[in-house]
Amino acid sequence: MNENxxxxxxxxxxxxxxxxxxxxxxxxxxxFLMLSGFFTFSIARFFETGQAxxxxxxxxxxxLYMILVPAVAMRLWAEERxxxxxxxxxxxxxxxLQALLGKFIAAWLFMILALILTFPVVLTAVYLGxxxxxxxxxxxxxxxxxxxxxxAAGMFTSALTRNQVISFILAVxxxxxxxxxxxxxxxxxxxxxxxxxxxDGVASFSFMPHFEALQxxxxxxxxxxxxxxxxxxxxxxxxxxxxxxxxx
Amino acid sequence: xxxxxxxxxxxxxxxxxxxxxxxxxxxxxxxxxGPNGAGKTTxxxxxxxxxxPDAGTVWVKGIDVAADPVAAQKxxxxxxxxxxxxxxxxxxxxxxxxxxxxxxxxxxxxxxxDEVIERCFxxxxxxxxxxxxxxxYRQRTCFxxxxxxxxxxxxxxxxxxxxxxxxxxxxxxMIREMSKEKVIMLSTHVLEEVxxxxxxxIIISAGKVVADDQxxxxxxxxxxxxxxxxxxxxxxxxAILETFPNIGKIQTLSTDGNRSxxxxxxxxxxPIAADVLETAREKRWKLFDLKVDEGRLDDVxxxxxxxxxxxEAE
Ligand SMILES: Nc1ncnc2c1ncn2[C@@H]1O[C@H](COP(=O)(O)OP(=O)(O)OP(=O)(O)O)[C@@H](O)[C@H]1O
Ligand SMILES: [Mg+2]
Numbered sequence: 001m002n003e004n005x006x007x008x009x010x011x012x013x014x015x016x017x018x019x020x021x022x023x024x025x026x027x028x029x030x031x032f033l034m035l036s037g038f039f040t041f042s043i044a045r046f047f048e049t050g051q052a053x054x055x056x057x058x059x060x061x062x063x064l065y066m067i068l069v070p071a072v073a074m075r076l077w078a079e080e081r082x083x084x085x086x087x088x089x090x091x092x093x094x095x096x097l098q099a100l101l102g103k104f105i106a107a108w109l110f111m112i113l114a115l116i117l118t119f120p121v122v123l124t125a126v127y128l129g130x131x132x133x134x135x136x137x138x139x140x141x142x143x144x145x146x147x148x149x150x151x152a153a154g155m156f157t158s159a160l161t162r163n164q165v166i167s168f169i170l171a172v173x174x175x176x177x178x179x180x181x182x183x184x185x186x187x188x189x190x191x192x193x194x195x196x197x198x199x200d201g202v203a204s205f206s207f208m209p210h211f212e213a214l215q216x217x218x219x220x221x222x223x224x225x226x227x228x229x230x231x232x233x234x235x236x237x238x239x240x241x242x243x244x245x246x247x248x
Numbered sequence: 249x250x251x252x253x254x255x256x257x258x259x260x261x262x263x264x265x266x267x268x269x270x271x272x273x274x275x276x277x278x279x280x281x282g283p284n285g286a287g288k289t290t291x292x293x294x295x296x297x298x299x300x301p302d303a304g305t306v307w308v309k310g311i312d313v314a315a316d317p318v319a320a321q322k323x324x325x326x327x328x329x330x331x332x333x334x335x336x337x338x339x340x341x342x343x344x345x346x347x348x349x350x351x352x353x354x355x356x357x358x359x360x361x362d363e364v365i366e367r368c369f370x371x372x373x374x375x376x377x378x379x380x381x382x383x384x385y386r387q388r389t390c391f392x393x394x395x396x397x398x399x400x401x402x403x404x405x406x407x408x409x410x411x412x413x414x415x416x417x418x419x420x421x422m423i424r425e426m427s428k429e430k431v432i433m434l435s436t437h438v439l440e441e442v443x444x445x446x447x448x449x450i451i452i453s454a455g456k457v458v459a460d461d462q463x464x465x466x467x468x469x470x471x472x473x474x475x476x477x478x479x480x481x482x483x484x485x486x487a488i489l490e491t492f493p494n495i496g497k498i499q500t501l502s503t504d505g506n507r508s509x510x511x512x513x514x515x516x517x518x519p520i521a522a523d524v525l526e527t528a529r530e531k532r533w534k535l536f537d538l539k540v541d542e543g544r545l546d547d548v549x550x551x552x553x554x555x556x557x558x559x560e561a562e
Contacts, residue, residue, distance in 0.1 A: 003351070010348040014334070021336050084332035088393070091296045091328075092349050093321040 007094050011102025012109075015076070019110055028072060032114045035064055040121060054131065057121050058139045058215045062179050062207055065111075065150045070171035072110060073154025074164045076103045077242070081162040096242040100235060104155055111147040115140065135217035142214025145227035146207055150175055152234035159241040178230075182206025249274055249323075249401060249431045250295060254304035257290050264290040266455035267304070272448065274400075277427045279446035279463070280435040283553050287455040288435040289329050292405050295433065296326040308401060325394030329405035329435075331386050335379040339370055339389050342378060343396065350397040360396050368392040369418065383410045391419065402426070404434040408441060420445050439545040443467075449545075453553040463545060470543030471551070473517040476524055477541070481507040482533030489527075494518040507536075517543075 019025040039060040077100075080086040089099055125131045150171075157170035180186045182203040190199045203209065207230075210223040250272045257265040265287040272278045280288045293299040295306050297317030306313040313320040334342055340361060347357045365374050368388045373381060381389065387410050394402055407423075408416045423432055424445050436442060442449050443463050451459040451466075459466060467473060483506065486498055494514050501509040514520045521540045528535050 006351065007349060010345065013348075014337075014345050017341075018334070018336050083335065084328065084330045085334055086332075087293075087298055087328045087330070088326075088332050088346075088390075090317075091298050091321055091324070091326045092346060093318045094349055095318060 004098055007098040008102040008105065011089075011094065011099050012106040015103050015106035016110065019072075019106070024072075025110065028068065029114050029117060032064065032068055033117060035068075036060065036118055037121070039064070054121065054125055054136055054139055055215060057118075058143055058211075061143045061146060062175075062211060065147055066172060066175035066179060069111065069147060069150035070154045070157070070168045070175070073107055073151050073171060074158050074167040076107060076155050077159040077238075078162050078164045078167045081245070082164075096239050100155065100159075100238050100242065104151060104231075104235060107151045107155065108148045111151060112144050115143055115147065132217060135215075138217045138219050139215045141219070142211050142223075145214070145224070146211050149178075149207065149227055149230040149234070152231045152238075153178075156234045156238045156241070159238045159245070178205065178207050180206070182208035184208075249309050250433065251307040252291075252295065252304065255291065255294055255301045255306065256303040257287075257294060257299060258302050263455055265294070265301075268452065268455070268457050269304075270450055270457065270460060272431045272433065274431060275428060276431050276448055277423060277446045278431070278433045278448045278450060279442040280433065280450050280452060281437075281439070281442060281549060282435075282452035286452045286553075288452055289405055291452065292326075292403050292433065292435060293328075296324060296403050297321050298326075298328075322397070323399050324401045324403060325397070325399040326403045327390050327394050327405060327407060331390040333378045333381075333386060333389060336377070338375050338377055339381070339385075340365065340374045342389065343392060346393050347396045352396075364392040364395045367395065367422070369415075384412060384415060387411055388415070400430055402430055402432045402434075404432065406436055407434055408436065408438065416441075439549060443545060451549065451552055458552050459548075464542070466548050467543035467545055468517060469551070470541075470545070470547040471513070471517075472541045472547055473543030474514045474519050474521070475541040476512040476514075476521050477501075477537075477539040478510045478512060478524065478535075479507075479537035480510065480528065480533050480535050481505075482528075482531060485533065486510065488531070489524070492520065492523060494520050494523070507534075 019028075036057065040057040077086070080089065090096065122131075122136055125136070153174045154167075154171040157174065158164075158167045160170065161167050183206070187199055187203050190202070210226045213220055213223050250270075252271065253269045255265050255268040256263065268287070268291055270278070280291065282288050290299065294301050295308070295313065297313045297320055300314045308320040309323050311320040311323075334345070337345065343361045343364060344357060347360050352360055365371060368391055370385070370388060370392060373385050373389075376385075378386070378389065387407075391404070391407060394404070402423075404423075408419050411419060420441065423434070426432065427445075427447075434446075446463055449459070449461065449463045449466055450457055459469075485508065486500065489495055489498055489510070489512065495512050496515040497513040499511040499513070501511055503509075512520060512524065521538065525535075525538070527533075
């Protein structure tokens with residue numbers, strides 16, 4: 001048990017440092033902050049709506065993550081396989097599960113750091129009015145869970161291939177599906193052609209209803225369970241892929 | 249300490265390793281030889297627990313590697329053929345990471361890292377980023393990594409490939425020095441290296457073990473084993489030597505009047521030098537030089553691996 005933890009933190013620390021030793025971390029954080037600011041203030045017209053809630057801020061996150069998280073996650077395994085370091089990692093008593101947990105934690109914490117750095121948006125809202133801080137907190141929780149689900153999906157596609165471009169595209173497609181399956185314009189369209197139970201069934205796979213519930217300040221165990229299961233499922237699939245590819 | 253039996257590994261329809269068995273005890277330096285694509289790397293990867301054999305088992309200190317790779321790998325230091333390294337780290341950062349994974353922390357971790365940096369002569373590059381290292385330093389960094397936890401077993405896939413002559417010597421000396429307490433398995437294409445440091449040579453061809461013996465014994469399978477090179481002055485020497493039953497072939501390398509340099513190839517590696525010396529004394533030939541060939545490993549290697557190919561083709 002102790003050794004598990006030791007290996008997981010060693011891998012996570014290495015991965016975390018790898019983000020900050022290269023320009024990736026800084027470029028990513030700056031782009032993320034700029035885009036989320038742009039969407040919030042220009043597109044959602046945060047100032048003009050006169051409401052001091054953060055819907056206009058959070059509603060863009062699924063789309064931002066869809067593009068940006070795969071960029072962070074694509075190298076997690078693809079690079080390891082391309083450069084052959086996976087052979088080193090898996091011959092020094094580190095198990096695939098330990099390694100993938102370490103990598104997942106590093107990438108997720110990195111996303112959470114980027115998310116925390118959006119705090120000026122909250123300060124602006126507080127300055128403009130009095131937002132429901134409970135709602136803000138639950139919105140952030142939802143966004144962090146959403147980021148975790150994207151990271152897990154991106155890590156899965158990263159394990160599938162040694163090509164980072166393919167990994168990126170696959171992750172975007174998975175993200176797009178998980179958004180669109182429950183996106184009202186799409187579900188409305190589907191509802192005209194398909195029975196309601198099918199539409200609901202597909203929609204229940206989607207991030208959107210769960211994410212929206214959290215944005216409204218409703219912390220429901222079912223939504224938390226949903227995100228947890230997506231993450232666990234993706235991590236499990238990653239482990240299966242790794243075990244097959246590596247040959248054990 | 250290493251015991252492999254009946255190892256088989258297929259990649260799709262291709263059988264890369266075909267029923268390989270061997271064992272090695274403490275003190276052994278086992279050299280794995282074979283043509284490109286023979287299955288050396290695949291075999292070593294199975295011992296290292298990176299690949300799982302399709303059939304057969306490797307035991308490392310009594311641990312079934314495929315069943316419990318984590319436990320087995322604690323006793324193994326493995327240097328892959330491609331010397332993979334994390335490009336974005338510095339040499340010391342990389343070694344610190346591996347020392348941490350190997351279970352060391354704090355001052356002990358630093359001590360181990362400093363020690364291998366010193367032993368592998370990495371001081372000049374210790375703070376250099378790995379992606380800017382020269383090939384030889386990459387090689388040495390990856391080698392250093394195998395020594396961090398002072399394992400009982402070292403698996404080195406082409407450890408001296410790409411090193412300058414001085415560093416090759418350093419690595420060989422280190423291997424020889426460490427071999428007393430460890431089992432060292434290395435693959436190489438440099439046959440002189442096998443003669444210099446290996447106590448055993450396993451030749452693999454097309455996935456099969458075709459020879460497994462001490463290098464000095466293997467060399468006796470060379471056609472040149474016991475061949476004699478002679479620098480001698482006297483009357484009608486070649487004619488006399490031709491009557492020897494054990495001499496198969498006589499080659500004149502150069503002549504200068506009555507003096508000539510001859511190369512005598514024995515039949516089936518039989519010793520001929522004693523007979524030649526005795527005759528020289530009897531006939532009062534003037535002997536300038538006489539060398540007995542120990543046989544050559546490259547000759548044996550070529551013979552074994554190419555006849556094997558021919559047999560395969562038939
Ligand atoms: N991952 C893989 N997928 C498919 N085939 C492979 C794989 N790894 C090795 N092979 C094949 O297995 C055979 C043995 O390869 P291996 O790398 O073990 O040879 P080797 O003896 O180390 O050769 P070299 O001297 O060139 O290093 C080769 O035919 C190779 O193409
Ligand atoms: Mg090889």
